Amino acid sequence: MTASPLDNSRGVYVDKLTAQALRNLPKIDEMAAQDIFSNSELTLPEELIVKVCREVVDEERNKLLEQEDYEPLSSEDLLKQAYSQALSLARPNLRTCVNAAGVVIHTNMGRSVLSEDAAKAVYEVARSYSNLELNVKSGLRGNRHNHIEGIIKELTGAEAALVVNNNAAAVMLVLNELAKGKEAIISRGELIEIGGSFRIPAIMDMSNAHMVEVGTTNKTHLYDYQNTISEETSIFLKVHPSNYRIVGFQESVDPVELCNLAHEHGIYVYEDQGSGVLVNLEDYGLPHERTVEEAIAEGIDLVSFSGDKLLGSAQAGIIVGKKELIERLKKNQMLRALRPDKLTLTALEHTLLTYRDTKKALRDIPTLRMLTKSYDETHIESENFISRLKSKLSQDALKDVELESLKEVSRAGGGALPAIDIATSLVLVHSKRWTATQMKDCMRLQFEEPIICRIIDDALALDLRTVLSPEQTEYILDCLVTVLETEPK
Numbered sequence: 001m002t003a004s005p006l007d008n009s010r011g012v013y014v015d016k017l018t019a020q021a022l023r024n025l026p027k028i029d030e031m032a033a034q035d036i037f038s039n040s041e042l043t044l045p046e047e048l049i050v051k052v053c054r055e056v057v058d059e060e061r062n063k064l065l066e067q068e069d070y071e072p073l074s075s076e077d078l079l080k081q082a083y084s085q086a087l088s089l090a091r092p093n094l095r096t097c098v099n100a101a102g103v104v105i106h107t108n109m110g111r112s113v114l115s116e117d118a119a120k121a122v123y124e125v126a127r128s129y130s131n132l133e134l135n136v137k138s139g140l141r142g143n144r145h146n147h148i149e150g151i152i153k154e155l156t157g158a159e160a161a162l163v164v165n166n167n168a169a170a171v172m173l174v175l176n177e178l179a180k181g182k183e184a185i186i187s188r189g190e191l192i193e194i195g196g197s198f199r200i201p202a203i204m205d206m207s208n209a210h211m212v213e214v215g216t217t218n219k220t221h222l223y224d225y226q227n228t229i230s231e232e233t234s235i236f237l238k239v240h241p242s243n244y245r246i247v248g249f250q251e252s253v254d255p256v257e258l259c260n261l262a263h264e265h266g267i268y269v270y271e272d273q274g275s276g277v278l279v280n281l282e283d284y285g286l287p288h289e290r291t292v293e294e295a296i297a298e299g300i301d302l303v304s305f306s307g308d309k310l311l312g313s314a315q316a317g318i319i320v321g322k323k324e325l326i327e328r329l330k331k332n333q334m335l336r337a338l339r340p341d342k343l344t345l346t347a348l349e350h351t352l353l354t355y356r357d358t359k360k361a362l363r364d365i366p367t368l369r370m371l372t373k374s375y376d377e378t379h380i381e382s383e384n385f386i387s388r389l390k391s392k393l394s395q396d397a398l399k400d401v402e403l404e405s406l407k408e409v410s411r412a413g414g415g416a417l418p419a420i421d422i423a424t425s426l427v428l429v430h431s432k433r434w435t436a437t438q439m440k441d442c443m444r445l446q447f448e449e450p451i452i453c454r455i456i457d458d459a460l461a462l463d464l465r466t467v468l469s470p471e472q473t474e475y476i477l478d479c480l481v482t483v484l485e486t487e488p489k
Contacts, residue, residue: 018064020259021072025061026079028054036083041439049086056082066245084209098451098472100443102368102424102463105275105414111308111315111368112414113468118313118350125346132342145330148345151352152320156279156292157220160326162319162335163348168198169338170304170317171272175207175235177332178268178302178325182207182234187220187252200239200272209235218250220258229265236262237304238300241418259299268301275416276305276318278355283363284372287420292320301325309414312367314344315349325387331374371412371422379405379425381464382387385473392481400434401484402430408456410465428459432487436460442483443476451476 031053032046042049056078063070065464070417073081097109114122124329135142145162152161164170165230175184184204193199204211210232214224225236226294236258255271262269273292282288289310296301302325307316317338319329329335355361362368382405388405406428409421439460454461467473 004291022061022062024072025057025481026053026056026075026076030163031057031075031079031082034079036079037086039083039087042086043420044086044090048089052086054090055081057083064209070250089336096449098449098476099456099466099468100464100476101452101454102408102410102426102466103394103413104367104410105412105416106452106466107414112312114313114347114366115351115354115366117354117364118347121350122314122343128401130342130346132345143233144339144342144345148349148352150424151349152318155352155355156320157296157301158292158320158465160321160323162320162326162329163307163345164317164335164338165340165344166315167274167304167317168203168304169484170319171200171203173329173332173334173338174270174302174304174319175204175209175237176334177328178270179204179207179209179234182210183207183212183230183232184235185212185214185225185228185233185238186239187215187224188213189213189217189220189239189252190241190249192239192241200237202364203314204237218253220252222253222261225253225258226261233265233267235268235270238271240272255295255298255300259301263299269299269390270302271300271304273303273305275309275311275414276303279361279368281371281417285374286417286422287369288355289417296320307348307351309416310367311351311363311372315343316340316348318348327460366468370410371417374463375423375425378423378463378465379407380423382427382462385462385464385477388477389427393475393484397400397481397485400432401476404428404430407459408455408461408463410463422465424463424465426456428456429462429484430459431484432482437489439483443479446483447479449475 028050032050037049059411060073060078064072065366098448100105100110103109131142132147133138133142134143148163149161152158152163164173186200187206191200203209210226212233214220214228238255238258255269259269261267272296273290276292277289278292280288280291292303292305300321302319302321304317304319305311307313307318311318320325351365354364362372386405387405390398393401404427406426408424408426409426410424411422412418430436431437434442436455436458440453440455443460444454454463464473
């Protein structure tokens with residue numbers, strides 16, 4: 001085939017068909033002026049729409065030049081592609097999702113959900129000035145850390161409390177203050193790594209604490225600590241195993257005995273609880289998880305835990321314990337870089353105030369409500385969902401679908417309550433037209449608010465335990481009907 005010159009600036013020669021396809025590419029200004037870009041959903045300035053159109057056309061031109069036997073897109077398809085990219089650019093990247101996966105504290109989906117009360121309080125503080133660092137009584141500068149310390153002390157029995165921006169920051173701050181240049185003794189079975197490659201040994205190193213390991217992976221005895229104490233020993237560090245459990249032939253040191261040994265030698269005991277608990281979950285059908293109040297009563301000098309895990313609030317690191325040590329932490333220069341903002345403090349305070357009434361906390365704090373929901377409740381929800389779905393589907397679509405409920409398990413997630421099965425009832429959707437993977441992808445990608453599901457036994461699985469409201473349930477139903485009433489592409 002005869003070659004014809006195309007782009008003198010690049011010295012490229014192409015066949016006649018490609019040259020014609022290149023001449024047919026739409027003009028950028030004309031493309032950007034199309035009515036489709038007047039859609040009210042688009043809030044982009046004209047120059048950004050022009051930029052998107054240029055990028056789409058440039059990409060098409062490159063494919064024509066670089067790929068043999070490339071089938072060119074029509075001007076209409078290029079316009080749709082440009083509109084889709086413009087719409088994506090106009091929408092925020094961070095948006096709400098519907099959690100139908102059954103993981104309560106879902107790390108990838110923002111962990112805990114705020115209660116309505118806490119969310120409203122955050123909204124009010126965000127849209128106005130506040131007394132974050134203003135002492136209203138005196139009119140002078142105040143301290144942001146004072147707002148929330150009282151309620152934390154009340155709920156935990158601690159002498160004092162301090163809030164930082166997350167629990168990893170809490171660990172770093174405590175070790176930097178109490179063990180900088182000194183020895184911190186830790187059991188080998190507690191040298192954990194959690195999500196995001198957060199490793200206790202690395203944090204200890206960054207805090208300038210000298211790590212000393214004792215015991216073995218599965219067994220550590222009191223004499224292991226006792227035989228390792230030196231003049232340089234400053235702290236015993238206890239770390240919650242977070243997202244794993246050692247079972248079988250294992251043993252750890254009783255916290256009271258550990259505190260007695262430490263205090264005899266003038267050594268501090270610090271416990272990183274990871275996901276702090278303020279209510280006894282055993283009372284609500286879950287295995288016992290040691291509460292923060294129990295740790296303080298056992299004599300632990302400092303305890304830190306997350307605000308956005310089992311506590312059910314915003315991301316934060318909460319440190320409680322001896323007043324003398326908390327005061328030292330408040331004077332550490334590192335605190336300035338780790339302090340929480342007004343929105344975090346607001347969400348945390350309103351969540352903690354709810355804990356004064358345990359029944360109210362179980363009802364109003366989503367994390368607690370979802371964790372303590374019984375299997376029978378989830379089974380009723382799944383059966384009602386199936387009945388509603390059948391009533392919404394056309395007879396033709398219903399012929400290709402099989403619906404059933406299945407007893408399965410939910411997870412706490414977020415490194416909390418590891419290896420604990422929470423009995424739940426799933427909705428399983430089998431389709432003759434759609435594979436489970438196709439349905440799962442569609443529910444995540446096709447709709448404005450992504451719906452996150454899972455797959456079990458080659459079926460789409462929905463766990464309504466983690467669906468937050470009747471409105472979200474209705475949204476899932478409508479989206480699922482839309483999927484099942486169409487043919488896969």
